[in-house]
C-alpha cells in the first residue's frame with residue numbers, strides 16, 4: 001500500500017476534524033432538543049465548579065504562603081496565620097458546595113442521557129419508516145440502517161456525556177491557566193506540552209474503532225440474523241425438527257470469531273500507542289517538576305508559588321489525560337453519529353400517520369409499458385406491462401411462480417415506483433406513490449402478524465383514526481374472524497402471542513382472516529388481495545369468493561391467486577409470464593384462446609377431478625395417474 005503524502009494526511013486530518021466538530025455540534029443539538037433544561041443545568045454546574053477550582057487554587061496559594069513561616073519554625077500567630085483557619089474553612093465549604101453540585105449534576109446528566117437515547121432512537125425509527133420500500137431490497141441500506149440503529153443506542157448519550165466531561169476538563173484547564181497567569185505564566189505552555197503525546201495517541205486511535213465497525217456491518221447483521229433464528233419462537237419448531245441448532249450455532253461462532261480477531265488486533269495497536277504516549281508525557285512532566293525544583297533553589301520563584309504551580313500542573317495533567325481519554329471515546333462515538341446523521345434525521349414532528357383517501361377517489365388506474373428491476377438484480381421482474389383497472393372492477397393476475405404478479409401489485413399500490421413506463425391514476429400521469437397508498441388496502445401474501453391485542457390487529461388498518469370497536473367487529477365478521485375472536489380468553493383484547501403473559505395464538509388461517517379484516521376495516525376504494533385464501537379452509541375460501549362482489553361492492557379489487565377456480569368471476573384476467581402480460585380477457589375468452597391460462601386451468605381442474613374417483617381413495621387415484 002503506498003504511504004500517504006503529508007499533504008493528503010493533512011487534508012484527511014482537516015476533514016476528520018471538520019466531521020468531528022460537525023458531529024459534536026449535532027450531538028449538542030440532540031441534547032438540546034431532547035432536554036434543554038437538564039442540559040443547561042449540567043453546563044451551569046460545570047461552569048460553577050470550574051470557578052470553584054480557580055478560587056480553591058488561589059486559596060491554596062494564600063494558605064501555603066501563610067503557613068510556611070510556622071512550618072519553618074516562625075511565629076504561629078502572625079497576621080498571615082490568623083487568616084489560615086478561615087481560609088481552610090472556606091476551602092472546606094467550597095469542597096462541600098462542589099460535592100453537592102456534582103451530585104445534582106450527575107443526576108441531571110443521567111436523566112439527560114435517557115432522554116437523548118429516546119430521542120435519537122425515535123429519530124432512527126422515523127427515518128427507517130420513511131424509507132421507500134425499494135430501499136429495503138438493498139444490502140447497503142441495511143448496513144446503513146444497522147449502523148444507525150447501533151449509533152442511536154447510547155452513542156449520542158456517550159457523546160453528550162463526553163462533551164460535558166470535556167467541557168469540564170477544558171474549564172478546569174482554563175481555571176488552572178488563570179492561576180498560572182497570575183503566578184508562573186510560562187509554566188502553562190510547558191504543562192500543555194507534556195500532554196501532547198496523549199492527545200496525539202488519541203487522535204490516531206479515534207477512527208480505528210469506527211473503521212472496524214464499518215467493515216464489520218454485514219458480518220454483524222449476519223450474526224444477528226442467526227441469533228434471531230436461534231431464539232425466535234416462530235423458527236423454534238423447524239429448527240428443532242431438523243436438529244439444526246448446533247449447525248446454526250457453529251455458523252454464529254465462526255461469524256463472531258472473525259469479529260473478535262479484528263477487535264483484538266485493533267486493541268493491541270491501541271495499547272502500544274497508549275503506553276508510549278504515557279511514558280513520554282510523564283517524562284515531560286518530570287522535567288517540568290525538575291525545572292521548578294531548580295528555580296526554587298536559585299530563589300527565582302517562591303515555594304508557595306511553586307507548590308501551587310505543581311498542584312495546578314497535576315490538575316492539568318490529570319484533566320488532559322481525561323481529555324485524551326474522552327477524545328478517544330468521543331472521537332469514536334462522534335464518528336458513529338455520522339451514521340445517524342447520514343441516515344437522515346427528520347425535523348421534529350415530521351410525519352403523522354397517512355390518512356386513507358376519501359371514498360370515491362378511485363376512478364381508474366393504468367400501467368403503460370411498466371418495467372421494474374429490483375435493486376441489484378440484473379434481470380427485470382417486469383417488462384412492458386400494460387394493465388387497466390376501473391372503478392368497481394374485479395381484475396385478476398395469474399401466472400406461474402416468479403412471473404411478476406406481486407411486483408406488479410406493489411407498483412399499482414404505490415409501494416414501488418416503476419423503473420420504466422408510467423402509471424396513470426384518474427387520468428393524472430405519474431401519481432404520487434403516497435396518493436396510491438392512501439387509496440389502497442393490500443392483503444399481502446406474507447401479511448404481518450402483530451403480536452398485539454386482536455383489536456389492534458384490525459384497527460391498524462386506519463392508524464390515523466380513533467379505533468372504532470364496532471367497525472372492527474363488522475370487519476372481522478366480513479372476514480369470518482368474529483366468531484373465533486370472541487372465543488379468545490380476553491375476546492378482542494387478547495394479545496395474540498404466547499410470548500406475552502396471558503397471550504394466545506391463532507392458526508395460520510385465522511391470522512389470514514385477521515389480515516383480511518384489517519383490509520375491510522381500512523375501507524379503501526382499491527383492494528389488493530395477494531393469495532388471500534392460501535391458508536383458509538375450503539369453506540372459508542368459498543365464503544370469500546362466493547361473496548366477493550358483495551363484500552367489496554363499489555370497490556376495485558386486484559386479485560392474485562393460483563386457484564384458477566377463484567378467478568372465473570373476474571371482469572378481466574391478466575396472465576403474466578416472465579414479467580410480461582402474455583394473455584388477457586375474461587375466463588371464457590381465455591379458455592377459448594387455448595393458451596397458457598387454458599392449460600394451467602385444465603391442469604388444476606383435472607387434478608381435482610382425477611383425485612375424486614367415487615369408491616376409491618383420492619391418494620390412490622393420484623398415485624395411479626403418476
Ligand SMILES: Nc1ncnc2c1ncn2[C@@H]1O[C@H](COP(=O)(O)OP(=O)(O)OP(=O)(O)O)[C@@H](O)[C@H]1O
Pocket residue numbers: 137374375377381399400401402403404405406407408445
Ligand atoms: N425482493 C426482491 N429482490 C429481487 N428480486 C425479486 C424480489 N422479489 C421478487 N423478485 C424476483 O422478481 C420476479 C417476480 O417476483 P414476484 O414476487 O413478483 O412473482 P410472483 O408472480 O408474485 O410469484 P409467486 O407466485 O411465487 O408469488 C421473480 O423472478 C423474483 O425472483
